[in-house]
Amino acid sequence: MAEKLRVVGAAVREKPGFEKVTGNAxxxxxxxxxGMLHGKLVRSPYACANIVDIDTSAAEAxxxxxxxxxxxxxxxxxxxSVYFVGMEVACVIAEDxxxxxxxxxxxxxxxxPLPFVIDPEAAMRPGAPVAFxxxxxxxxxxxxxxxxxxxxxxxxxxxxFLYSKYKFWSDPDEKGHFTKKxxxxxxxxxxxxxxxxxxxxxxxxxxxxxxxxxxxxxIMSNSGCVASFSDDILTIYMPTQGPYMSRFKxxxxxxxxxxxxxxxxxxxxGAFGARLGSGVEPSLNGPSFVTVASAAxxxxxxxxxxxxxxxxxxxxxxxxxxxxxxxNVGFKEDGSMVMMDTDVWRNVSTGGxxxxxxxxxxxxxxxxxxYSHTCKHNRLRKNSVFTNGPGYVGWQGFxxxxxxxxxxxxxxxxxxxxxxxxxxxxxxxxxxxxxNYLSLAYEFSGPQFASRDGIEExxxxxxxxxxxASRTPPSQKTGTLRxxxxxxxxxxxxxxxxxxxxAIVRLLSESS
Amino acid sequence: MSGNKHKILxxxxxxxxxxxxxxxxxxxLADVLRDKLGLTGTKVACDDGAxxxxxxxxxxxxxxxxxxxxxxxxxxxxLTIEGLLKENTPHxxxxxxxxxRGSACGxxxxxxxxxxxxFLDENPHPDVDEIKQALAGNICRCAIYEQIVKSVHTxxxxxxxxx
Numbered sequence: 204m205a206e207k208l209r210v211v212g213a214a215v216r217e218k219p220g221f222e223k224v225t226g227n228a229x230x231x232x233x234x235x236x237x238g239m240l241h242g243k244l245v246r247s248p249y250a251c252a253n254i255v256d257i258d259t260s261a262a263e264a265x266x267x268x269x270x271x272x273x274x275x276x277x278x279x280x281x282x283x284s285v286y287f288v289g290m291e292v293a294c295v296i297a298e299d300x301x302x303x304x305x306x307x308x309x310x311x312x313x314x315x316p317l318p319f320v321i322d323p324e325a326a327m328r329p330g331a332p333v334a335f336x337x338x339x340x341x342x343x344x345x346x347x348x349x350x351x352x353x354x355x356x357x358x359x360x361x362x363x364f365l366y367s368k369y370k371f372w373s374d375p376d377e378k379g380h381f382t383k384k385x386x387x388x389x390x391x392x393x394x395x396x397x398x399x400x401x402x403x404x405x406x407x408x409x410x411x412x413x414x415x416x417x418x419x420x421x422i423m424s425n426s427g428c429v430a431s432f433s434d435d436i437l438t439i440y441m442p443t444q445g446p447y448m449s450r451f452k453x454x455x456x457x458x459x460x461x462x463x464x465x466x467x468x469x470x471x472x473g474a475f476g477a478r479l480g481s482g483v484e485p486s487l488n489g490p491s492f493v494t495v496a497s498a499a500x501x502x503x504x505x506x507x508x509x510x511x512x513x514x515x516x517x518x519x520x521x522x523x524x525x526x527x528x529x530x531n532v533g534f535k536e537d538g539s540m541v542m543m544d545t546d547v548w549r550n551v552s553t554g555g556x557x558x559x560x561x562x563x564x565x566x567x568x569x570x571x572x573x574y575s576h577t578c579k580h581n582r583l584r585k586n587s588v589f590t591n592g593p594g595y596v597g598w599q600g601f602x603x604x605x606x607x608x609x610x611x612x613x614x615x616x617x618x619x620x621x622x623x624x625x626x627x628x629x630x631x632x633x634x635x636x637x638x639n640y641l642s643l644a645y646e647f648s649g650p651q652f653a654s655r656d657g658i659e660e661x662x663x664x665x666x667x668x669x670x671x672a673s674r675t676p677p678s679q680k681t682g683t684l685r686x687x688x689x690x691x692x693x694x695x696x697x698x699x700x701x702x703x704x705x706a707i708v709r710l711l712s713e714s715s
Numbered sequence: 716m717s718g719n720k721h722k723i724l725x726x727x728x729x730x731x732x733x734x735x736x737x738x739x740x741x742x743x744l745a746d747v748l749r750d751k752l753g754l755t756g757t758k759v760a761c762d763d764g765a766x767x768x769x770x771x772x773x774x775x776x777x778x779x780x781x782x783x784x785x786x787x788x789x790x791x792x793x794l795t796i797e798g799l800l801k802e803n804t805p806h807x808x809x810x811x812x813x814x815x816r817g818s819a820c821g822x823x824x825x826x827x828x829x830x831x832x833x834f835l836d837e838n839p840h841p842d843v844d845e846i847k848q849a850l851a852g853n854i855c856r857c858a859i860y861e862q863i864v865k866s867v868h869t870x871x872x873x874x875x876x877x878x
Contacts, residue, residue: 216813217813217816219821220816220818221805222821223818223821224812224817224818224821224824224825224828225756225796225797225800225805226754226755226756226757226795226796226797227756228821230755230822233749233755235750235755420856421820421822421856422760422766422820422823422854422855422856422857423758423760423820423822424760424762470822472820472822473819473820473856473857475856512762513760513761513763
């Protein structure tokens, strides 16, 4: 094969580059279809309340209004209870945006406010207000979906969610293979005995991490879509990171065959996790813009455009969510790890994108897996807490960076106490090829063995690049302004995490 | 509001006069470009004058179209991202953004390119600090500023070669 190849070895031109720089790229909110109607959502000012009544007569009488949707005429899309400030209670569909906005202000809602809870720590205390006041209605919605939430809420505290349906792998058998177990109290487990590990350790380090809530804020602010139902086919223009996942969920929610649904997600306008399966979730956080717009389009036979404003996106769409973690690590004097005990608390608010799915990912490939080489006593416990917020979703790291921080800070503290170089301490303890490591990932993932020891290589290359040998330890530094070098390990999409993908290659007869 | 339903607003966009019906007083230039003329290359991200995504060039000056009332634009010359493409050939600035990959999700890109156009018309030989200063009003959430600054630099070189 001496001849020069046209494609192999040549730089690939970024395909949509031309479209993006010329303004030709069509983002979902650029879509304009003939006869398209516009929607505006009416939102709750209360964090937790029952709706006594909704009066839509004034909005319906407003010139140009085509439809006002509430729990009365669209049950299953809207509910008679609200669980966070900004939860959707009605949607006005009108000829143009400004009519929809004006008419939305005419919808009169009478609320009966209920106690609410925002702080996850407070939600875990006995006697705390229950995040979902009237669960029966919301559970009915859940049951319409494919999740069954009723047996997953803790009998002791209704704000605690139990992952009883999930199984994980734990406690190695005599062959060293982990066995399949059910998570009882949403507390993952591990192997060995951490209390015993505490006794065996020469030094113990404890560290805590906290992440506050943040909005992803993609530059195309608008969460939303254009839904067009015509000739039995539902076409949805929406920004999503998971069109097939969305299609499946839309099919289930609207009871339409999946092959009658087309999802066109040409350009997302930035995502960062915020558009994961966006729009239609079997979560507790109320109606979704995709199913609402689709139901309106199916009712009216016209395309319907429904987008959030920037303000709505910031305030009422899910962000990363608060997260607390606590790490306890024990070492022998020679720096070998004896014990690691991690607890994490995820504030899931009212659910969020991909249901409560990031729960599986939280902390999965962090310290308990990464430093498992000599660690005999290993435990990871996950808790998720319901509060009255707009829900959460992963963000570039998916429940991992939240835990890497306290783990790596603990490693550095330990290195200093033990008088061992931080890179050496990591070198000594990191997972190696063939290690049978702790994985709490998926019910369907089997025993995990590290297949390749790339960590050593990473440490070597990174040390060389930053000239680690010339580093001055923090203890030898003085002055108010100090510069330094640090080293931390991180790993993702492993330990049972991971995504599948495939490609179809077609060779056509004229050789293209 | 209204009263203008049957009035015609004439705007000169990309060298062409458009007679536009039904422009309400409170409509912004961005609204009219996108909803009335279908020129959706001009993007609205913050709708608050904070991000620069909606930048167009009015009489040679970069202008935030989301903060500009359309009715004040009569008699002015408006250039949008669509006006840069000549017979399917990208403008050198657009070409530079393709080559240097100065666009990730691409939503902020038209705004960056229009800011760059107005800037390079005034200052054809900028240094890096001047480029950063000129782009300070544009936000890229994907944060590929490094590639964007490179793109502007490459664009200035391309324009010099062409001149």
